[in-house]
Amino acid sequence: MHALPVWRLSGYYFVYFAFLGAFSPYFGLYLQSLSLSAWEIGLLMSQMQLMRMFGPYLWGSLADRFGFRVSIIRLAALVALLGFMAFFWLDRLSGMLVAMALLAFFWSAALPLVEALTFDHLREERLRYSRIRVWGSVGFIVAVLATGALLDVVAPRGVLWVCCFMLVGILGFALSLPEAPPLASPQETQPIGRILRQPHILALMAACFAMSAAHGPFYVFFSIHLADHGYAKTGVGLLWSLGVLAEICVFMLMARLTRRFSLRQILLASFAAAVLRFVLMGWGVGSLPVVILVQLLHGLTFGAYHAAAIAAVNRWFTGKSQGRGQALYSSLSFGAGGLLGALISGRTWDHWGAGWTYTLAAGFALVGWWLLWRWFVDSPAVDRPESVKNDDPVQ
Structure with a gap:
């Protein structure tokens, strides 16, 4: 019987998103403390999205071709740690851009491969994914609260030590992850170009691009936005944590929700909520x-x-196309979409102000809703998740 490495996978998600919990809300505040402009902050932070445009697909293609997923995950963790450590000595924009690009190129490589690895370990129990992935949300909350409290009593430079500690944890868990053989699939040899030409897949990818563009100003400027309106760093951390607590609740209920609603219904509700x-x-x-x-x-x-989108991607990109499918989802949404949102918000923040910058973000979400409403059609063959062996509603 296949031994499911639940705690090693859960632990990896925990430290991976704990890094994000320290980095996303507070690294912008550290850059602001160096007297960088909003455009310079947006340019630096956008490197995370820029590298996600092509990094994940490159690494995913190598993993699909040669099968060295775990080796790539470990290499990515090591080089990301080394790249981030350069920030302890850098304070000029040019050098920081190089360090951020190195960090982002390797850090972005890991998650799509870990997602594919997790589904291969789960095999027929794929609705247990949310139960494992939720530990990433827990890690984010722990990091965002602890880092916010720390930065209320130490200088913004303290975020460097927290992020470095998390990257060491990522490397440790990466070294512990076992490989899983990809599952056989009748669609294993189907060209990825043929998969992508299907209208519902194109609509989903374009909508995910729009959703990440909408989140661009949130991830780059939300903490600055709150701080500018008098919120303490501890309060900023609590508000970030509240969002992730809501995310955890949804992850825990996701198996039940996907039994009651189609992926199309879940996605349309999510995009409508983003507009508001x-x-x-x-x-x-x-x-x-x-x-x-x-x-x-x-x-x-x-x-x-995210749970609905990744379930659709996992269903449509099977066999040897799975790594590239997950990478395309990451590259087009969190990469290209997030890059566009970060760069545009870096320009509009000073000129238009926060209100109109976030209104533009709502416009991106509305475009994504329309794409799904128009082309993402309910179909039992492609829109319902896999049948579940276990009747436990919280998998």
């Missing part, structure tokens, strides 16, 4: 109840959206 969320984020930040609602909507705009 970003409008409120831009214009309602002065009201704490509104900001709380904004963060609770993260359960839909990321939790439900």
